[in-house]
Structures are given as C-alpha cells and as structure tokens.
Amino acid sequence: MATPTQAFFDGFANADLVEADKAHYMHGYHVFDEHREQGALNIVAGEGAYIYDTAGNRFLDAVGGMWCTNIGLGREEMALAIADQVRKLAYANPFCDMANNVAIDLCKKLASLAPGDLDHVFLTTGGSTAVDTAYRLIQYYQNCRGKPEKKHVIARYNAYHGSTTLCMQIGNKAADRVPEFDYGNERIHHISNPNPYRAPQGMNEEQFVDYLIAEFEDKILSIGADKVAAFFAEPIMGSGGVIIPPAGYLKRMWEVCQTYDILFVADEVVTSFGRLGTFFASEALFGVQPDIITTAKGLTSAYLPLGACIFSERIWKVIDEPGKGRCFTHGFTYSGHPVCCTAALKNIEIIERENLLAHVNDVGGYLEQRLATLRELPLVGDVRCKKLMACVEFVADKRSKALFPEALNIGEKIHTKAQARGLLVRPMVHLNVMSPPLIITRAQVDEIVETLRECILEVADELSLAGQYAGQ
Numbered sequence: 001m002a003t004p005t006q007a008f009f010d011g012f013a014n015a016d017l018v019e020a021d022k023a024h025y026m027h028g029y030h031v032f033d034e035h036r037e038q039g040a041l042n043i044v045a046g047e048g049a050y051i052y053d054t055a056g057n058r059f060l061d062a063v064g065g066m067w068c069t070n071i072g073l074g075r076e077e078m079a080l081a082i083a084d085q086v087r088k089l090a091y092a093n094p095f096c097d098m099a100n101n102v103a104i105d106l107c108k109k110l111a112s113l114a115p116g117d118l119d120h121v122f123l124t125t126g127g128s129t130a131v132d133t134a135y136r137l138i139q140y141y142q143n144c145r146g147k148p149e150k151k152h153v154i155a156r157y158n159a160y161h162g163s164t165t166l167c168m169q170i171g172n173k174a175a176d177r178v179p180e181f182d183y184g185n186e187r188i189h190h191i192s193n194p195n196p197y198r199a200p201q202g203m204n205e206e207q208f209v210d211y212l213i214a215e216f217e218d219k220i221l222s223i224g225a226d227k228v229a230a231f232f233a234e235p236i237m238g239s240g241g242v243i244i245p246p247a248g249y250l251k252r253m254w255e256v257c258q259t260y261d262i263l264f265v266a267d268e269v270v271t272s273f274g275r276l277g278t279f280f281a282s283e284a285l286f287g288v289q290p291d292i293i294t295t296a297k298g299l300t301s302a303y304l305p306l307g308a309c310i311f312s313e314r315i316w317k318v319i320d321e322p323g324k325g326r327c328f329t330h331g332f333t334y335s336g337h338p339v340c341c342t343a344a345l346k347n348i349e350i351i352e353r354e355n356l357l358a359h360v361n362d363v364g365g366y367l368e369q370r371l372a373t374l375r376e377l378p379l380v381g382d383v384r385c386k387k388l389m390a391c392v393e394f395v396a397d398k399r400s401k402a403l404f405p406e407a408l409n410i411g412e413k414i415h416t417k418a419q420a421r422g423l424l425v426r427p428m429v430h431l432n433v434m435s436p437p438l439i440i441t442r443a444q445v446d447e448i449v450e451t452l453r454e455c456i457l458e459v460a461d462e463l464s465l466a467g468q469y470a471g472q
C-alpha cells in the first residue's frame with residue numbers, strides 16, 4: 001500500500017476499537033490486568049518496516065511483527081499474486097489423493113532450498129503445527145522401523161517451540177509455565193541452553209561447550225539411548241532471549257545425535273527465510289544436517305499463515321515402505337492452502353530477485369557492530385546479535401550479572417519510552433528483543449540503536465533517582 005493518508009486515519013476517529021478489543025478480543029499471551037486497564041496498541045496500516053496506529057502515529061517496527069514480516073509490509077505485487085490466486089483457486093482439499101498445483105510447486109521449491117536430502121515436505125498452518133507434525137512424524141517413523149520404545153525427546157530450557165499443548169511441553173520457558181496451565185510429559189526432557197553469558201562461573205567458551213555436550217550425553221544415557229528418539233533445537237534460540245550458541249556447540253550436539261541414532265530436529269521457524277542471511281541456517285551457518293526442519297513465519301513473510309515440516313529421504317524411505325498399507329493419519333484442512341502457498345512462492349521469488357540474503361549479511365553485520373556500542377551503557381549486561389536476530393539484556397549489576405526484580409519490568413520500561421519515540425522493540429521481562437524486516441536500511445539501524453541508547457540512559461537515570469539502581 002502507498003503511505004496511508006490523513007483521510008485514511010480520519011476513518012478511525014470514531015471507531016470504538018479500544019473498547020471493542022477489551023470486550024471481545026482475547027490476545028495471544030493476554031495479560032489480563034494490563035489489557036483491561038490499558039487496552040492495546042491498535043495497528044491499522046503497514047508499509048515496509050513501518051506500522052501505523054489508528055491516530056496515524058508511525059512506528060519503526062524493529063520486531064518485524066513477531067520475527068516474521070521479512071520482506072516488509074504492503075507489497076503491491078504480493079497483493080496482486082494473492083488476489084490472482086483467490087480468483088483462480090481459493091481452496092482445494094489437500095487430503096489423501098487430492099493436491100493442488102501451487103502446493104506442489106512450493107514443496108518442490110522447499111526441497112530444493114533445504115539442505116541435503118530434506119526432500120519431503122508436510123505443509124502446516126504455522127510454526128506450532130509444524131513442530132507438532134515433526135513430533136508425530138517421529139513417533140510414526142519409530143513405530144514403522146520397529147522401535148516403539150524410542151519415543152523420548154530432549155529439548156532445552158528456555159526454548160520456545162510454539163503454543164499447542166505439545167509444543168508447550170517441548171519448549172520450556174520459565175515465564176510461560178504459569179500455574180494456571182498444566183505442564184509435564186514424562187517423555188519430554190530438558191537440558192541447559194547454550195547461553196555463554198550465563199555459563200557457569202569460571203568456564204571459558206570451550207569448557208562450556210564440553211560441559212553442555214557431557215550434560216546431553218548424560219541425559220541420553222540416563223533415559224537410555226534406545227529410548228531417545230529426537231533432539232529439538234532452534235539453531236539460535238529466539239523467544240528464549242536470542243541465545244547464540246558458542247562455536248562448535250550445535251555441530252557437536254548433532255554428532256552426539258548421530259552416535260546414538262537420535263533425530264536432529266532444527267526448529268527454524270525464526271532462523272529460516274533470510275533472518276540470518278540464509279534460507280536455512282542449520283547447515284549453512286552451523287554445519288549441521290538436520291533430519292527434520294520446521295519452518296513458518298518468514299516462509300510467507302507473514303502475508304498469510306503457513307508452516308512446513310521438511311524431512312529426510314531416510315525417514316521417507318522407512319515410512320513409505322511399499323506394500324505396508326499405511327496411512328499417515330495427520331493433516332490440517334488448510335495444509336497446502338493454494339493462496340498461502342502462492343504467498344510463499346512470491347515471497348521466495350522476492351527474496352531471490354532482490355538479493356535480500358546478501359543485504360541481510362551486510363545490514364545485519366552493521367546491526368551487530370552498532371548494537372555492540374550499547375554494551376558500555378549502564379543497565380546493559382549483554383548484547384546478543386546475529387544478523388537480524390538481536391537482544392539487549394539488562395542487569396542490576398554488571399559484575400554479578402544479577403537481574404532486577406521481575407516486577408520492575410525493565411524491558412517494558414525501555415519499550416514504552418522507545419514506543420513514544422516511534423520505535424518498537426519487544427519487551428521480554430529483562431530483555432528487549434529485535435528482529436527487523438530483512439529490508440531494514442543502515443539509516444534505520446542507526447535510528448534503532450540511537451533511540452535505544454537514549455531510552456536506556458533515561459531509564460537508568462530514573463531508576464537511580466528512585467534508589468532502585470546503584471549504577472554498577
């Protein structure tokens with residue numbers, strides 16, 4: 001869409017969006033008290049890396065929606081492609097013996113982009129259903145190959161793998177495990193995440209990797225290697241706080257998986273489709289050839305919902321054994337939706353045509369350099385950034401790395417000040433997380449970093465004045 005006009009925003013002057021939102025719309029991660037009192041920021045337009053609220057206030061969206069608006073909002077050619085597909089074929093049954101040409105084209109394209117022999121694709125409705133599909137596929141595979149005991153899964157603390165009941169068991173963010181929900185699955189286990197900033201005291205990076213590998217092997221052996229089916233890992237953990245693993249970690253974890261016949265599931269819902277300057281990160285950046293990759297988000301740049309579980313020839317050969325009369329009783333009404341698949345194909349075409357991967361490698365490197373300059377500021381304990389995945393972690397004491405009390409909500413304080421200056425950075429308790437669209441420019445990177453700098457300094461002053469920060 002072209003830059004929205006004042007007349008467009010005038011149309012919302014009398015709209016009762018705030019009250020209607022409070023009355024009827026339960027959000028993901030709905031914070032009841034806050035929403036009841038303050039409502040939400042209602043967004044009505046988007047163009048490139050910017051979004052606009054009802055009053056016409058413009059925000060530089062350094063969060064990229066939710067790690068997902070990769071090619072940027074409001075692209076006319078995407079609108080035309082989607083409209084054209086709606087006219088041609090808005091839906092076709094994807095089950096059993098029916099397919100549609102667009103889903104077929106997309107699966108073929110994904111197989112060509114995915115590393116190694118990941119040639120088989122199950123299309124889903126988003127990231128959570130891709131992770132769910134991966135889990136069910138693993139069960140199916142183990143049963144088909146006569147290993148019904150080999151069903152246990154290992155994942156990491158602080159991982160986020162989606163919001164279905166199963167995904168929430170595989171993921172394990174302390175903040176998500178609220179007492180009002182039930183958790184616990186005896187076949188799902190967790191080990192430490194590879195956050196160098198929070199490595200046990202006195203360990204250098206190499207020792208930390210050795211420690212993590214030993215922990216993984218111990219966990220496998222304590223469960224029984226013949227019982228462990230899969231390891232789930234985001235190559236860089238996103239919602240858990242942009243945790244960039246130390247050199248060699250992911251590859252060594254993968255090697256352990258190979259030793260014990262454990263499938264490596266790379267959850268690339270965030271890290272694929274350009275965010276790290278590659279279509280997929282596992283192999284290109286970490287030298288890991290996964291057995292399964294899950295993806296979503298940047299797959300369509302969020303123009304329409306879609307996800308995929310992409311898996312290996314090795315798995316396919318086992319489940320597709322001729323003459324067994326098997327049926328994979330798993331599927332979604334909207335698997336392979338032709339309009340969503342059109343959006344994915346157009347999105348990939350744009351990423352390729354505009355050389356966005358090369359752009360991310362350039363501008364992402366610049367973001368890494370510029371954000372690192374915030375390290376010297378008060379409150380800033382750590383700055384983590386790999387291409388267009390970034391976060392700033394705030395601490396009460398730089399030496400001990402002690403956090404502020406959660407109730408102080410430091411990330412929220414900084415986010416609120418940034419929002420007032422026209423910048424969105426996602427608050428997550430003691431973090432601000434960023435994942436700007438791939439089209440972000442160097443000038444916009446400067447704006448993000450300088451605005452953050454001002455906000456951090458202001459919050460540090462306010463906390464000092466209130467006696468809540470000693471300034472270490």
Ligand SMILES: Cc1ncc(COP(=O)(O)O)c(C=O)c1O
Nearest residue numbers: 126127128160161162267269296
């Ligand atoms: C790594 C990862 N996996 C899975 C999901 C779930 O994806 P969705 O919200 O599309 O279901 C997310 C969402 O943020 C994610 O970050």
